[in-house]
Amino acid sequence: METILFLAHTEAxxxxxxxxxxxxxxxxxxxxxxxxxxxxxxxxGETVQPAANVVAACGAARFLGVxxxxxxxxxxxxxxxxxxxxxxxxxxxIVLAPGTSRLNRxxxxxxxxxxxxADSHVASISTAHGITISRxxxxxxxxxxxxxxxxxxxxxxxxxxxxxxxxxxxxxxxxLLPVNLADSCKRTQVSGFQAPASDQQTIRPDAxxxxxxxxxxxxxxxxxxxxxxxxxxxxxxxxxxxxASLGSTxxxxxxxxxxxxxxxxLTHLNQVGQTGATPRHPKGLSTCCHGEExxxxxxxxxxxxxxxxxxxxxxxxxxxxxxxxxxxxxAVMAQVNELLAAKAAAS
Numbered sequence: 232m233e234t235i236l237f238l239a240h241t242e243a244x245x246x247x248x249x250x251x252x253x254x255x256x257x258x259x260x261x262x263x264x265x266x267x268x269x270x271x272x273x274x275x276g277e278t279v280q281p282a283a284n285v286v287a288a289c290g291a292a293r294f295l296g297v298x299x300x301x302x303x304x305x306x307x308x309x310x311x312x313x314x315x316x317x318x319x320x321x322x323x324x325i326v327l328a329p330g331t332s333r334l335n336r337x338x339x340x341x342x343x344x345x346x347x348x349a350d351s352h353v354a355s356i357s358t359a360h361g362i363t364i365s366r367x368x369x370x371x372x373x374x375x376x377x378x379x380x381x382x383x384x385x386x387x388x389x390x391x392x393x394x395x396x397x398x399x400x401x402x403x404x405x406x407l408l409p410v411n412l413a414d415s416c417k418r419t420q421v422s423g424f425q426a427p428a429s430d431q432q433t434i435r436p437d438a439x440x441x442x443x444x445x446x447x448x449x450x451x452x453x454x455x456x457x458x459x460x461x462x463x464x465x466x467x468x469x470x471x472x473x474x475a476s477l478g479s480t481x482x483x484x485x486x487x488x489x490x491x492x493x494x495x496x497l498t499h500l501n502q503v504g505q506t507g508a509t510p511r512h513p514k515g516l517s518t519c520c521h522g523e524e525x526x527x528x529x530x531x532x533x534x535x536x537x538x539x540x541x542x543x544x545x546x547x548x549x550x551x552x553x554x555x556x557x558x559x560x561x562a563v564m565a566q567v568n569e570l571l572a573a574k575a576a577a578s
Contacts, residue, residue: 236323241276277303287401308416391511447519522546
């Protein structure tokens with residue numbers, strides 16, 4: 232018998248993010264697979280009642296919350312105190328939480344306070360032979376299958392592992408727990424947020440398409456000229472029209488340190504591959520990239536892969552892409568942008 236606590240924080244508008252609803256699906260499934268177990272929902276935020284009402288039909292035995300202005304923003308001291316109080320009140324043996332930056336930073340310390348254990352980047356949970364999790368190491372090249380006897384066991388689950396929970400909203404009876412913070416726990420204050428405009432944002436985790444740029448965009452083109460400004464215009468135009476997320480190869484990101492012309496909006500945060508990110512998007516389109524293994528290892532969770540390259544013998548052609556277009560990416564993307572712009576104007 233296990234007591235499973237679904238632990239999440241609310242967003243600025245009081246709702247639960249998609250990643251949190253995905254983990255609720257995992258918690259609900261786990262509770263249904265273990266005989267005699269119960270599911271408890273624990274929420275942290277300035278207000279938690281609206282979020283609890285949204286998931287009222289999830290089958291939880293109890294709804295717990297820690298609410299107030301002190302818990303609106305991400306802060307280690309207050310978040311740790313709230314998570315510890317929720318885990319103790321629930322008497323949780325298994326805690327499932329979304330792997331957000333806010334909770335990834337806090338919950339390992341909470342596990343230490345509770346004399347438990349924590350594992351992050353959980354990719355799957357199984358009950359076939361006891362509670363078993365899997366996670367990736369070495370940039371998704373090695374998969375580990377793990378079990379632990381220590382309790383409570385805190386699991387931080389990666390996004391995209393489960394479908395987001397859906398259900399009819401209702402009225403949840405939330406038990407609000409009192410958590411009194413000392414002044415020393417309030418020293419960190421959030422003064423504001425700085426973020427690019429929505430049309431300048433290049434990393435969109437929920438986008439349907441990952442658009443990856445390779446170093447070929449900054450090389451000499453068939454006419455002998457380097458066309459970085461035109462490349463930047465084509466790429467940003469496509470991202471805006473398609474609402475795609477931007478990725479990059481390591482070679483293109485590293486050009487900034489070699490004194491070569493670069494795409495000004497690219498950073499190491501856009502890097503995909505062995506030494507970069509492993510995003511999860513339904514579709515992916517690679518342009519001006521050779522498709523070698525250190526890069527394509529980051530594509531393992533992309534369901535449909537397509538590539539544009541002038542080299543018919545590149546790595547994408549050797550079984551790493553579903554479709555390879557042997558063509559000039561400049562010409563192809565210019566025509567694609569024209570079609571997308573015409574479609575947007577007609578709608």
